[in-house]
Amino acid sequence: MMNLGDVYGRTFKTLRVSLLSTCNLGCVYCTVGDATINVDKKAQTPAAHFLKSIAQLHEQLNLETVRFTGGEPLLYHDLITVVEGVREIGIPHIKITTNAYLLDRMAPLLKEAGLQSVNVSLDAVDEEAFFKMSKRRHVDRVLKGIDTALKCGLEVKLNSVVLKGLNHEQILPLLDYAFDRNIPIRFLEVMAMGHLHNQADQYLFTQEDILLTIASKYDFMRLPRKVSATANYWQTDEGKVFGIVANESEPFCHDCNRLRLDAQGNIYGCLSSNFPVSINNIETEEELEQKLKQAMKQKQKVKFTGSELSMLHIGG
Incomplete structure (x- = not known):
């Protein structure tokens, strides 16, 4: 196991695995937002390919969490196999981020396979x-x-991207929905990714804007931030908790511990990087160590700077 860290003391402990670049929704911040299905015609990457890479990375990094993303990971044919495989590798926390369109039939199978946590992307009720x-x-x-x-x-948990002029009026309905079911919810400032790389500002509904909206109905206090957390959290007077991922307003790059793996066998140390680092055909620890150091250098010093990479390709 290697002691990988940079001058800020950052390490890789959470691996986000993008299983495919296909989605059954057309969310406007992820794609151009038309009515067509975002179908990737290429054959899906076999589960064995992912599991080999995940095992190699875990051996070097002693990973604490694997989170499966996409595209839409529930469209990946071998999802149950990779979840079971990660459980057998011995990584303690196995999670998924999904739009939940297919979750009704998949949830029991995923739970049995070893999945523990689901982040649902829900931008409106x-x-x-x-x-x-x-x-x-x-x-x-x-x-x-x-x-x-x-x-x-x-x-x-719920993740809700807030876009000014499109769904910011859904903040309170989403909050009420989550509170009624005791589900943690996080509101996300829009990220300058893909086709929004140079125009995200026009949709930015800031952390302050979100808090002002919530304050129109609830009284709340801020909670201490946990190390490597992407979200800031608040608790209402009734004991309900909500979070905000403030990519622009309050960046969290300084202690980010995330590494990303895509379906082509490339790793990324940061979403701000367009430059994939391939770990295909890596045979030695020394080779992998050098690749991981390359990925670590991609991390930003202060804040996320945006990328032409689409969320459809690399996940959130």
């Missing part, structure tokens, strides 16, 4: 607002998937 953000109908499918996951004993 109102049907029309949901369509405006995702270009799809039937938000009820997502809500049903959340209910099923909770019944299965999976930990559920």
Whole structure:
């Protein structure tokens, strides 16, 4: 096991694995937001390929968490196999980020395979607002998937990207929905990724804006930030907790511990980097150590600076 760290003391302890670049939604911050299905015609990467890379990385880094992303990871055919494989590798925390469109039927299988936690991307609970953000109908499918996951004993959290002029009026309905079900919720400032790389500012609804909106209905106090956390958290007078991922307003790069692996066998130390570091055909610890050092150098000193990479390709 190597002692990988930079001058800021950052290490890699959380691995985010992008299983595929296919999604069954067309969210406007991830794609151009049209009504077509974002289908990747390439064959899906075999589970064995992912598991080999994850095992090599874990041996070097002693990973604490693996989170599966996409695209939409529930569209990956061998998802149960990779979850079971990561459990056998011995990584303690296995999580997934999903739009939950298919979660109703998948949740029991994932729980049995070893999954512990689900982050659901939900930007609206109102049907029309949901369509405006995702270009799809039937938000009820997502809500049903959340209910099923909770019944299965999976930990559920909500992630809600807030875009000024599109869904910022959904903040309180989303908050009420989460509070009613005792589900933690985090609101996300828009990230300058993909087609929004140079125009995210026009949609930015800041942490302050979000707090002012919530303050119109709830009284709350700020909680201490945990090390390497992406979100700041507050607690209402009733004991309910919500978070904000403030990429622009309050960056968290200084103690980020995340490493990303895509479906082509490339690692990235930061979403701000367009430069993949391939770990395909790595045979020695020394080779992998050099690759990891390259990825570590991609981490930003102060804040996320944006990238032309699409969220569809690398996940959030």
